[in-house]
Amino acid sequence: MAAYSGRCASNGCNVTEAPDVAHISPCRRKAANDVRKGLLLRADIHDLFDIGLIAGDTETMSVVLSIEVRATKxxxxxxxxxxxxxxxxxxxxxxxxxxxxxxxxL
Structure with missing residues (x-):
């Protein structure tokens, strides 16, 4: 939470109860919980991330959406x-x- 100032990395939502930690790569051990292996995302966006419908572009450090999600809210x-x-x-x-x-x- 501190690394992202309590705000969703994708849209800046700052509702305290909304953000979730999304693991970029699987995290099986508590010792592997490194802030650099995750993103703070609003819960609904975290769900999209977990199923591969949203990702991050490392060239531009921007959000990439699947074609299906681009046609939604x-x-x-x-x-x-x-x-x-x-x-x-x-x-x-x-x-x-x-x-x-x-x-x-993506």
């Missing part, structure tokens, strides 16, 4: 810059984002 997110921490050491790992984007085929 979430269309405003496509191409939107991902909100990152002011501390680069807390940014998501580009390798993990690239791997996830490849998996999601």
């Amino acid at each position: 979430y269309s405003y997110l496509h191409g939107k810059e991902v909100r990152l921490s002011g501390d680069e050491n807390l940014w998501p790992r580009k390798e993990a984002l690239a791997s996830y984007k490849s998996w999601s085929q």
Whole structure:
């Protein structure tokens, strides 16, 4: 929460109860819970992320949506810059984002 100032990385939503931690790559051990292996996303956007309908572009650090999602109320997110921490050491790992984007085929 602190790395993202309590705001969703995709749309800036700051409702305290709304954000969830979305793991970019599977996290099986508590020790693997590294802020750089996740994103803070609003719960509904987290769900879209988990099923591969939303990803991050590592070149532009922006949101990429599947074609299906682009035709919904979430269309405003496509191409939107991902909100990152002011501390680069807390940014998501580009390798993990690239791997996830490849998996999601976006």
